[in-house]
Amino acid sequence: MDGTTLPIQPEIDFCENDRHGVYRAIFERRDVRGQFKPDPVEDDKLARLITAAHYAPSVGFMQPWDFMVVKQQEVKQKVHDLFKTAHNEAADMFEEERRETYRSLKLEGILESPVNLVITCDRSRSGPVVVGRTHQKTMDLYSSVCAVQNLWLAARAEGLGVGWVSIFNEKAVKEVLGIPKNITVIAYLCIGYVSHFYQKPELEMANWRERLAIEDILHFDQWGQSEQNSLTQTLKDQQAAAQEGRFLSEIL
Structure with a gap:
């Protein structure tokens, strides 16, 4: 033995409390917009979120992501201005009966949240040939989204809210933040403590x-082929429980 530790x-099974915690984070995760509190996010807690994101799975273990922390209010304001421009453009894309509803929705918390975090994808990080990306070239993008989800679930477990802002021109955001042209912006996230989490996603409510x-x-087996079997019925029952807030208490 060379003395290496x-x-x-890892244990194969989670204990009941740990398993419950995973599902709770999944079902209680929300896209937060208007209920951010001004309280600062502790560095150790933010570090845990970024670490969780960095430990996401990635194609060919290429780890294509970078993380940019944005806290300066003047930088946030520039991004918010880009959002307002895109938001007005987007409103005109909806049919008239939905346009006013769209305008009434709160779709970001850029200025209110104490921390903004950008997750990007460097598609050249592992060279031109990557294990697992030889035939599906977009797998690196999907990998970066896994990092977003890791962070989101970790944030919910930490009592923090996250809002994903996607309504702006990517080129303009990259210019404001000094992100190189060859880097893809995956997610612009607003992070902070919140006054409450909604029972259901806001757009559903x-x-x-x-x-x-x-x-x-x-x-x-084939697209469009359905079966009425025990799996189908179980899924229907579990969705009904989830919609009524009974999944954690009755299904687990």
């Missing part, structure tokens, strides 16, 4: 869109 092999019935998006 090997990491402890605003009747913008309903949660799709899971049996309508389930296929067996």
